[in-house]
Amino acid sequence: MSQASPATNVQTLDALIIGAGFTGLYAIYKLRGLGLNVRAVEKGTGIGGTWYWNRYPGARTDSQSYVYQYWFSDELLEEWNWSERFPAQEETERYLNFVADKFDLRKDVQFNTEVVTADYNEDTGRWLVRTKDGEQFDVQFLITCAGGLTEPVYPNIPGRETFAGTSYHTSRWPKEPVDFSGKRVGVIGTGATGIQVIQTIAKDVGHLTVFQRTPNYAIPMRNYKLDADKQAAVKARYPEHKELVHKTFAGFHYTADERSFYDCTPEQRRELLETLWEDGSLKFWTGSFAEVFTDEAANAEVSEFVREKIRARIDDPAVAEKLLPRDYGFGTRRVPLETKYFEAYNQPNVELVDVNATPIEAITPTGVRTSAGEIELDVMIYATGFDAGTGALTTVQIRGRDGKVLGDEWREGIRSYLGLQVHGFPNLFMGMAPLSPAAAFCNVPTCSQQQVDWMTDTIAYVRDTGRRSIEPSAAAEAAWVAHHEEVAAATLVPKTKSWYMGSNVEGKKPQLLAYIGGVDAYRVKCDEVKEQGYQEFELA
């Protein structure tokens, strides 16, 4: 394995991977396949990345299990059986552990290891990576697979540290079950995570207070068990899905309707929306009319359709009013899937506080003080999201050529080429990073596999052509950023505040995090770059 020098405690490897989730595990598998001496370092104590950390009550994938998986091994596809259409966190975590064991990946994962700095040495073309515990790795290739939703964000509310009850952030949930019975629980946040938590614990708590800032266009998840017949049916479609996911807009197994919104009558439009509504998946979002993302009128019609559906489920019209999104369009922020979420507000023990009407003034030792008075709580749950995309990369001091720090560079505006590499940071490869669809607009496993395949081929090219390093040219990167911005500006997405735009993190420059030109077009571009011999790159 690695060669360690006892005098300096520096271990020499070909490649170091940060993170052992979906992307990192596949990167170990692929880079090992190239014959590279590789290791993954992982901050957690177990395999799984996002599916290791996010073990809050109700955590579940919003992607269908039969496309939220690896495709690289037919044997794996045959052996693993998903038990549900939308699996819970525990099952996805178990799947990733199964993969790690089946392919003997665990032996190359070092747990409990947090990377703090990475310095590029221009003389050697190598990275020196340091961990919190003082270990050092001297590597040619540094591959970040630390996930897009990694660094938790806490709300900047005075007195947060004074709360005398128990506090949790959803992405730092304990492994032991939490007993909510009889407790007065507060949840701040009603994004995809908050919704899953709220609908799950509402029945178990004594009293639940939900602090909502922005209501969401949550749509029903129609989950079901996959019995032996259903498993056989989904498996029969694996060969088709394996190809199809790379040829769609969002990395799923479907595309938008072929018809234009305006070619259809209102009745035909309604019929399509009702059909997709019944499907109970994110297909309602990315599988209806493409104009939903670009055309105000098309978007307004779909938005009203969803509001109507939500309204019908809430007993108290005043509560319904608070839960209806009105000041942004459907699908311009992440659409959460829900299961009886709205019905939770019909329960007598659940109360919705609109923090726009009655702002939170402080967190106190005994609860939350809003402008309308004190709400006493035993437990506080922060479902307040992440410093998405950039967080995992800027909390590590990644110093490239001339001592430039990636986090500082990105403060001026995120730049990358295809979301895979950054000019000035040779031999740094990034998975699920900003300015690729992977950062937000992709069914994660689809893009993480495509990106790792590209990285592996690129590293093989560097080695096979006797080169030492590779990085995109400044011009290619600038052109990609400009293209990204142009594609983004043609959509409605930048008009809405969301983590897609960085607006959930104070001081983050507004910029669309993920490339919205489509997974298919992106893949074609990545393939072209490779096939044309990396002309947009500087190889040394």
Ligand code: NA7
């Ligand atoms: P999100 O989608 O960023 O949601 C965070 C929620 O927390 C959202 O409702 C925020 O309101 C709310 N929030 C944040 N700060 C505050 C304060 N100070 N007061 C009140 N409410 C606040 O994170 P999630 O974890 O739900 O989801 C992240 C992704 O994980 C999701 O999109 C999926 O891809 C999986 P806001 O909307 O900003 O007004």
